Amino acid sequence: MIISSLYTELIYRPLFNLLVAIYNVVGQDVGAAIVLLTVLVRLALYKVNGKAIKGQRELQELQPEIREIQRKYKDDQQKQAQKLMEAYQKHKINPFSGCLPLLIQFPIIIALYHTFLNGFRDESLGALYPFIPNPGHLNTVSFGGVVDLAVSNIFLAMLVSVLQFYQTKTLMARMGKKKEDGDKGGGEMSQEEKMQEFAQSLSKNMMYTMPVITFFFAMNLPSGLALYWSVSTLFAIVQQYLIMRKRKEKQEQG
Numbered sequence: 739m740i741i742s743s744l745y746t747e748l749i750y751r752p753l754f755n756l757l758v759a760i761y762n763v764v765g766q767d768v769g770a771a772i773v774l775l776t777v778l779v780r781l782a783l784y785k786v787n788g789k790a791i792k793g794q795r796e797l798q799e800l801q802p803e804i805r806e807i808q809r810k811y812k813d814d815q816q817k818q819a820q821k822l823m824e825a826y827q828k829h830k831i832n833p834f835s836g837c838l839p840l841l842i843q844f845p846i847i848i849a850l851y852h853t854f855l856n857g858f859r860d861e862s863l864g865a866l867y868p869f870i871p872n873p874g875h876l877n878t879v880s881f882g883g884v885v886d887l888a889v890s891n892i893f894l895a896m897l898v899s900v901l902q903f904y905q906t907k908t909l910m911a912r913m914g915k916k917k918e919d920g921d922k923g924g925g926e927m928s929q930e931e932k933m934q935e936f937a938q939s940l941s942k943n944m945m946y947t948m949p950v951i952t953f954f955f956a957m958n959l960p961s962g963l964a965l966y967w968s969v970s971t972l973f974a975i976v977q978q979y980l981i982m983r984k985r986k987e988k989q990e991q992g
Contacts, residue, residue, distance in 0.1 A: 750849040755870050757853060758863070762871050768858075768887050769880025772962055776969040779846060784977065786842060791978050792985065796831050854962035858888045878962070891961035898956055898964050899949040901971040906945045908978065 756778070761771040780787070803825055811818035826833060856862055858876050866872055878888035885891055956964040 745845065745849070749845050750852055751865055751867075753846070753849050754853050754862070754865055755867050758866060758873065758876070759870050761876065762873060766873060766877055767880050768876055768878050768962065769885065769965060772887070772965050773969050776966050777973065780970055780973040780977075783842060787974065787977060788981055791974075791981050793832055795982065795985070796829060797833060800825065800829055800831060850966055851959070851963055854887070854960040854966075858960070858962075885961060887962035887965060888960050890957050890959060891964065892957065894961045894964040894968060895953050895956035898968040898971060899953040901968055901975065902952055903945065903949040905971055905975050905978065906948070908975070 753775070757771055757775050760774050761768060764770040764774065804822065807818060807821045807825060811821060825831075858878050860875055863872050863874070863876075879886050885894070952967075956967070
């Protein structure tokens, strides 16, 4: 109960109040309110997500060196772990940097799910803070009557799936080339290398299967969540592009 109360008061209620406040400002259009809320959430997490994106790309670029260490010290696990840590420290890479944004965003996504699932009901407006004007009713038909965000929408479900696929594909774009560069040493692969090969193969499979899963997931939820997910993914793609371009310019200048 304590965890549930903390979740409600610290995450769900503030997000719901912010959504209604934006809704009141933008002419009572839930769709526009969701778009602006998504941008605000992404801006608040911009630095954290930026570090995760850079960390993931740097980890991909380090794969040849990691494979070489695994091949060289395949019979000495302690030495291998030591050399891997030295490589991470040398290149200032945290192999777990991608986990933090997921941990932060997960409760936000759950809160938004509850907002879009239950928050569109008139009785949910009782959760508003005293200083937030109560609109009396949230009109879920948005963007000039184009879509009802309280029900599922196949086009938004398809959009979020395509954007998710594109984001994952662009992030993994150089993995294949780095893998080939790191495999030139020849020789039999160690158990660790085989596990890494399996993990990379799994990642590539997930790149194709996750968008499909996302599509069916979105088709069974209010399309307001699919809209949030689409805008959030598009924001991430743009952020990823800006970070990679800046990184490339630094490498060319250096």
